[in-house]
Amino acid sequence: MNNIPRNEHPRPDRKRNDWINLNGQWDFEIDNAKVGVEKKFFTRDSLDMKITVPFSPESVLSGVGITDFMNAVWYRRDLDIPAEWVGKRVILHIDACDYATTVYVNGVAVGDHRGGYTSFQFDITDKLKEENNYVTVYAVDDIRSNAQVAGKQSQRLGSFGCSYTRTTGIWQTVWLEAVESAYVKSYKVFANISNPSVSLDVFTSDKAIGATLEVEAYYEGKLMGKACSNVNSLSTTVDIALAEKHLWECGQGRLYDLVFKLTKDGKTDIMDGYFGLREVSVTKEHGLQLNGKTVFGRFILDQGFYPDGIITAPTDDALVFDIEASMSCGFNGARLHQKVFEPRFLYHADRHGYMVWAETGNWGLDHTIENNIYNFLPEWLEEIERDFSHPSVIGWCPTNETWDKFGRQQSNIFLDTVYDVTKVIDKTRPVITSSGSFPTKRTDIHDVHDYEQNPEIFKENYAKIGEGIINDQLKRMNPHRQQYNPALPVFVSEYGGIGWVDKSDNTAWGYGKAVADEDEFFARLKGLTDALLDNPYIFAYCYTQLTDVEQEQNGLLTYQRKFKFDPKRYYEIFSKKAAIEE
Numbered sequence: 001m002n003n004i005p006r007n008e009h010p011r012p013d014r015k016r017n018d019w020i021n022l023n024g025q026w027d028f029e030i031d032n033a034k035v036g037v038e039k040k041f042f043t044r045d046s047l048d049m050k051i052t053v054p055f056s057p058e059s060v061l062s063g064v065g066i067t068d069f070m071n072a073v074w075y076r077r078d079l080d081i082p083a084e085w086v087g088k089r090v091i092l093h094i095d096a097c098d099y100a101t102t103v104y105v106n107g108v109a110v111g112d113h114r115g116g117y118t119s120f121q122f123d124i125t126d127k128l129k130e131e132n133n134y135v136t137v138y139a140v141d142d143i144r145s146n147a148q149v150a151g152k153q154s155q156r157l158g159s160f161g162c163s164y165t166r167t168t169g170i171w172q173t174v175w176l177e178a179v180e181s182a183y184v185k186s187y188k189v190f191a192n193i194s195n196p197s198v199s200l201d202v203f204t205s206d207k208a209i210g211a212t213l214e215v216e217a218y219y220e221g222k223l224m225g226k227a228c229s230n231v232n233s234l235s236t237t238v239d240i241a242l243a244e245k246h247l248w249e250c251g252q253g254r255l256y257d258l259v260f261k262l263t264k265d266g267k268t269d270i271m272d273g274y275f276g277l278r279e280v281s282v283t284k285e286h287g288l289q290l291n292g293k294t295v296f297g298r299f300i301l302d303q304g305f306y307p308d309g310i311i312t313a314p315t316d317d318a319l320v321f322d323i324e325a326s327m328s329c330g331f332n333g334a335r336l337h338q339k340v341f342e343p344r345f346l347y348h349a350d351r352h353g354y355m356v357w358a359e360t361g362n363w364g365l366d367h368t369i370e371n372n373i374y375n376f377l378p379e380w381l382e383e384i385e386r387d388f389s390h391p392s393v394i395g396w397c398p399t400n401e402t403w404d405k406f407g408r409q410q411s412n413i414f415l416d417t418v419y420d421v422t423k424v425i426d427k428t429r430p431v432i433t434s435s436g437s438f439p440t441k442r443t444d445i446h447d448v449h450d451y452e453q454n455p456e457i458f459k460e461n462y463a464k465i466g467e468g469i470i471n472d473q474l475k476r477m478n479p480h481r482q483q484y485n486p487a488l489p490v491f492v493s494e495y496g497g498i499g500w501v502d503k504s505d506n507t508a509w510g511y512g513k514a515v516a517d518e519d520e521f522f523a524r525l526k527g528l529t530d531a532l533l534d535n536p537y538i539f540a541y542c543y544t545q546l547t548d549v550e551q552e553q554n555g556l557l558t559y560q561r562k563f564k565f566d567p568k569r570y571y572e573i574f575s576k577k578a579a580i581e582e
Contacts, residue, residue, distance in 0.1 A: 151361020455527025
């Protein structure tokens with residue numbers, strides 16, 4: 001598997017021994033007229049082009065590199081099913097494909113999925129033959145429809161402003177997995193740090209009714225506890241008392257390993273997982289608390305773009321690099337911006353003790369059309385279900401900067417419904433309903449975006465929070481911006497964005513007037529950051545941003561992941577003790 005791109009197991013939280021990575025060379029064809037279904041492309045022996053999966057056809061790493069609009073695309077490859085998998089169920093996983101996907105096996109449709117950011121899978125066992133199997137994937141993508149989430153993908157031909165190169169079709173790992181008929185599908189973790197224990201909601205296949213479930217928890221190879229239960233429904237709850245307490249903390253990603261064993265009719269399905277023992281809350285009085293202790297949230301805006309892979313990291317090491325680069329600059333987490341990050345990123349965040357706010361790429365979807373909620377909620381709920389048990393995910397942010405559009409006013413029904421549904425699914429985490437934008441009463445946090453570049457004005461904007469006033473809103477308020485609710489804790493989730501640009505690039509930009517030299521850059525950076533750290537009413541900041549992205553050149557690193565300045569200088573500024581921590 002060494003010659004297969006992104007050959008690591010894509011789901012360390014749900015891992016079995018019997019799996020095959022399907023990344024690598026596939027047949028590929030662009031179908032702008034969307035006639036492939038009528039012409040039965042799904043029955044063809046080959047397609048006209050080649051592509052390297054999991055990279056999108058717009059990317060250099062795909063070997064295609066076409067950045068024009070593609071209305072629909074097709075993929076095809078042969079499947080070699082190991083002989084030892086006979087008698088087991090074969091699951092085909094596609095970890096992300098943008099946007100509306102239909103999957104065929106041996107010319108027969110096995111399922112559809114809508115959503116460009118979340119993972120999906122189909123049981124393809126009954127469509128397989130003894131030999132000469134193949135899979136075909138059809139993806140339709142129309143980001144100009146205003147009816148689908150697209151994140152930062154440009155709706156123009158080229159990149160502009162803070163909109164970047166598009167992504168069409170498959171952009172995360174495709175893989176096969178063999179399971180028993182009775183198998184564990186997923187699980188949710190509910191940690192208790194006071195009486196060290198974990199409660200697990202374990203979800204199983206419909207054939208698992210009547211099976212016996214055993215779950216073991218380990219820490220560094222030592223058994224910490226186990227539990228057994230009969231499976232009487234598709235969801236089984238087991239509670240495990242832990243012999244030792246090892247808390248998941250910032251910079252200390254202490255993880256317990258899990259082993260799930262589901263036995264029925266003499267066959268046992270085994271799946272490995274893990275969890276972190278931690279509890280999180282955000283309140284006006286205490287700010288952000290991790291395990292009952294106040295922690296100032298030092299977040300960096302991370303958009304997860306790469307020069308050669310666009311929104312697909314070229315390697316697993318590239319994911320680790322971004323986390324470690326951020327931590328070396330003094331940050332203890334990230335706001336994952338306008339993109340659902342892949343599970344491997346969250347796994348590395350879990351390991352590093354790196355807090356993240358999980359978001360989705362809601363831009364592109366017109367929120368002023370109430371019925372569009374039906375195009376939003378299913379994918380958003382898939383993200384919550386998939387990533388629920390990652391300890392690094394300390395909060396949810398379903399939307400970002402939802403504005404009025406085409407003369408239509410933003411509907412609070414949309415945002416309120418998203419908030420209510422999110423809180424029903426997950427009562428353990430805070431929710432920022434819409435980051436930095438439209439007023440909504442249904443949110444746990446007052447979230448502000450403020451790119452004022454004068455440190456003195458910036459400080460004054462937040463000087464009267466204790467009196468129930470945020471001056472930023474009074475001075476520059478318009479109907480799009482939220483008004484401050486004094487009952488809510490305050491998070492300045494976008495600030496800074498100081499440009500240090502390639503002057504030879506006439507499209508390059510950063511926020512505010514360009515600084516003259518390195519000294520002016522750090523003077524402004526320190527002034528802006530100190531204004532937030534010294535304010536006892538602010539519990540977290542998020543600096544824009546970790547790296548440059550194409551023409552938006554306000555990162556602490558270049559797009560090629562080179563530090564613009566000594567990270568020790570960044571660290572000294574961003575890691576200063578905050579007033580709320582005293």
